[in-house]
Amino acid sequence: MSSQLKSITSKGSQIFAQNLTLTQLAKSGRIEEAVNVFNSMTSRNTVTYNSMISAFAKNGRIAEARRLFDTMPSKNLVSWNTMIAGYSHNDCVLEAQQLFDGMPKRDDFSWNLMITCYMKNGEVDKARVVFDELNDKSPVCYNAMISGYAKNRRFEDAIRLLNEMPGCNIVGWNSVLSGYIQNGEMGDGLKFFDQMPERDVVSWNLMIDGFVQIGDLDSAREFFEKIPSRNVVSWVTMLNGYAKSGEIVEARRLFDQMPERNVVSWNAMISGYVQSLQIDEASKLFKEMPDRNSISWTTMINGYVRTGELKEARELLNKMPFKNVAAQTAMINGYVQSMRMDEALEIFEETRARDIVCWNTMISGYAQCGRMDKAMELFRRMPKKDGVSWNTMIAGYAQNHQIDRAIEIFHQMRDRNLVSWNSIVSGLAQNGYHIGALQHFLMMRKEGKKPDWSTYACVLSACANLAALQVGEQLHLLLLRSGYVTDVFAGNALITMYSRCGKIIRGRKIFNEMENIDLVTWNSLIAGYALNGYGEEALSLFRELETNGISPDEITFIGVLSACSHGGMINEGLKLFKSMSKDYLILPVAEHYACMVDLLGRAGRLEQAYDLVKRMPIKANAGIWGAILGACRIYRNPDLANLAAEKLFEFEPYKMSNYVQLSNIHADAGRWDEVERVRVLMKERGIKKIPGCSWIETRNELCAFVSDDSGKSRTAEVCTVLKTLSAQMRSIGLSSGCVLDCEGIMNSITTSC
Structure with missing residues (x-):
């Protein structure tokens, strides 16, 4: 062999090896490594370019894919098809159409790609136009149209085209059957299955999968037993059904009976153990696996994360031969849940092919920790943001009481969904901007967005805090029209709204009309009775709750003790307070002690109230000292007021109303030197009277x-x-x-x- 021929052969072998490496890196999502290999290549062929275009497109970097496509020295039909497939993968229908129109030559795959692209985006009629342009329609294009019709619930069109198709094609029949299954139409799917002129193992497997999806494992097993010749997919589908339904013993029995096992079956069994939190069994099976793929490793890492064994999860991640973004995101999520953000960031920075879930997990972690500066830093760095990214930032700022920033992010958002609106409405309501919450609700309706029960619950809460009865009544009418009035959360919000607006009888009517009630419902009405001074009714409802076999919780006792306080029922309040820990095994918290201090203070038993505070096993909070201070004003005890105020100032040093109340107590007692002292204290601390x-x-x-x-x-x-x-x-x-x-x-x- 001549030296020139040897050189050409060697060069060809090198390009082939590099192309193979490029393809493997792209498939595993290691896009940056693929870019490095591509850039280091001294010689490239069409396969090289096509592999890199596909890699960019599959990782969401469609603009870079197009730039590479445009700079290719020579393009073949595969290059055009690869670029159209990339646009289809990234839902860029218009770009795909423009490229398709400019193709110098097309094959069946080209037409099939364009039909599938339209169908994927629900543009069924445009797909039909492309299909009708074809003179010589192949079975592949027929099947693409039939599958698209079925997926988009156009079953009559799918069956009509299936009957027009030359020759009987089992793929087309299975496509229609798959459409029924994917859309949850099991009844029609079963009828269609019975009418099929022929069936193969795919047909049977589709039926098993359909029954598994709706949780009918008995019917799934019945079909499984009837299959003329099962394949590994039949076994794995049935195995998955048992594993996901928590029937792990039955899943393992099926696994042990399998005549052959592939890596998917091993992964399904491990996933079942992980789901049922049997991590030791999952680990044992993982070690026995003859072959593992990235899903095997990721499932095990996720399992350790779910059981809180982060050390074991990290050790497994370190041993993983080819780390993928799913495994690294699972590890990041584990650290995020444990608020170990520095370690989460370490893994995040090591992750080369970050997807949108990875970015959102980190941003959500920083938001949960209150580190919104870090969350915003990552948000700005994100190459591509989705609705979850924006909504996480809105909710994060709202939860961290930076409502101005939350509103700013919300109004920068182009495509707001229901979660976005609920995040801003609830954020405004929770931060005390109740009128703002109502205003954004009106904006939401003007934009044609339909509120859900969560939206209504938030705006009803805003009405409750504003005592805006007329607005609340209008919301009640909207709830009736929307059908959400039967929702327990909306019902609870209605009870609270009417109660706080002084319409407790209306609140009781809502309670009586609710189809489903929970403990929150009982608590809402008890609190409503307490707020409106109906102490006896609150106690009666408390007894009714017990008669119905429902166990009260801490919130229930806050409501009923508050009712006793407002109703002056001292003995009943003392009995209930004692029975909390004795009969219900509920340890009193600061809010319960505040109710008792208020109860005793209102009755003029200030010394007893103060003695209770001194004997408490927990530290007094602002609510407790505030109750003492309020009682001191009613019963004119300036000395105890001084003590309570000093304690209160430790919790709320800049709350103006506390200083005013102390000043008024001393003014009522004629102690003008003390009044002046309080005024000087306010001036020193820079406290100005709020209008x-x-x-x-x-x-x-x-x-x-x-x-x-x-x-x-x-x-x-x-x-x-x-x-x-x-x-x-x-x-x-x-x-x-x-x-x-x-x-x-x-x-x-x-x-x-």
């Missing part, structure tokens, strides 16, 4: 009045009316408290009148 704000709902509109805003229409007229009312109240001898309340309202509207 008072009141609102009233009139003509379906919430009108807010702020003490330093004299720009409201008819402000002077409102002030005049209030002054007149105040004078009349004095003249008929109403209590000074009522007169002061009236004057306080007047001052809230404007201080400049």
Whole structure:
């Protein structure tokens, strides 16, 4: 052999080897390594370019795939088809159509790709236009159309085309059957199966899979037993059904009976053990496997993560011969759940072919930890964002009380879905921006988005906090029209809304009409009775709850103890408080002690209340000291008020109302030096009096009045009316408290009148 021929042969072998490496790297998602191999190649052929185009496209880097396609020295038919397949994979239908129209030559695969691309995106009629342009239609194109019709629930069209197709084609029949199965139409699927002129093992396997998907394992097993000749897919489908349904013993029995096992069957069995948290059995089987693929490793790593064995998961990841993004994301998720973000970041930075799930897992982790600066840093670095990415950022900022940033992200988002709207509405409501929550609900409806029960629950909560009864009633009507009124969460929100708006009878009516109720429902009505001063009714409902065999929880006792406090039922409250730990095995928390302190304080038993606080096994919080301070004002105990206030200032050093209340207590006692001391303390701590704000709902509109805003229409007229009312109240001898309340309202509207 001549030296020149040897050189050409050697060069060809080198390109072949590099192309093979390139293809393997692309298949395993190691796109950056594939790019490095491609760039290092001194000689490339058409196969090289086609492999790299496919690698870019399958990893979502469609723009880079197109750039490479455009710079190819020479293109063959495979190159054009590869690029169209890439556009189809990335749902770029218009680009695929333009490329298809510009093709110098097409084969059956080209036409099939374009039909499949349209069908995948639900553009069935456009796919039919392409199909009709074909003069010589092959069975492949017929099957592409039939499969697309079936997947898009156009079964009549699929069957009509199947009957028009020359010759009987089992692939076409199976495509229609698959369409029925994938769309959950098992009844029609069974009828179609019975009408099939011939069946193969694929037909039988489709039926087994369909029954498995709807959880009918008995019917699946019946079909499995009837298969004339089973293949490994038959066994694996049945095995998967048992494993996913938690019938792990039956799954293992089937696994042991298999005449032959492939890696998929081993993975299915391991996955079943992982799902049932039998990690030792999964590990034992993993070690026995003759061959493992990336799914085997990923399943085991995920199993260790689910059982909290992060050390074992990390050790397995380190041993993994070819790490993939799924395994690395599972490990990242484990660290995220344990709030070990530095270790999660370490794995994230090592991950070369990050997909969108990997990015979102890290962003979600930082958001959960309150590290929104890190979350935003990653969000900005993301090459491609999806709805989950945007929604995670909105929810993260809202949960970390940065509602302005949440709104900013929300309004930057182009394609908002229901989760996006619910995230911003709930974020606004949870952060106290109740009017903002209602405004965004209105914006949502104007954009034509349909609210769900979660949306209604959030806006009803906002109405409850605003006591906006008319708006709440309108939401109730919308709930009735939408069909969500039967939802337990929406029902609970309605009870709370009506209760807080003072319509407790309406709240009870909702309770009585609800088809399904849970403990939250009982708690909502008990709390409503407490809030409206119906102590006896709250206790009666508590007893009704027990009669129905429902165990109360901590929230139940907060409601019923609060009812006793508001209703002045001291003995009943003391008995219930004692029975909590004795009869119900519920240890009191700070909120329960706050109710008891309030109960005793309202009854004038301040020393007993303070003694309870000193004997508590837990540390007192702001609610407890606030209850003591409130009682001190009612029963004029400035010394105890000083002590309670000092403790309260440790929790809420900048809450203006605490200082005002302490100042008023000392003013009532004539201790003006103490009043001055409180004022100096406020000045030293930079606490300024926040303008008072009141609102009233009139003509379906919430009108807010702020003490330093004299720009409201008819402000002077409102002030005049209030002054007149105040004078009349004095003249008929109403209590000074009522007169002061009236004057306080007047001052809230404007201080400049």
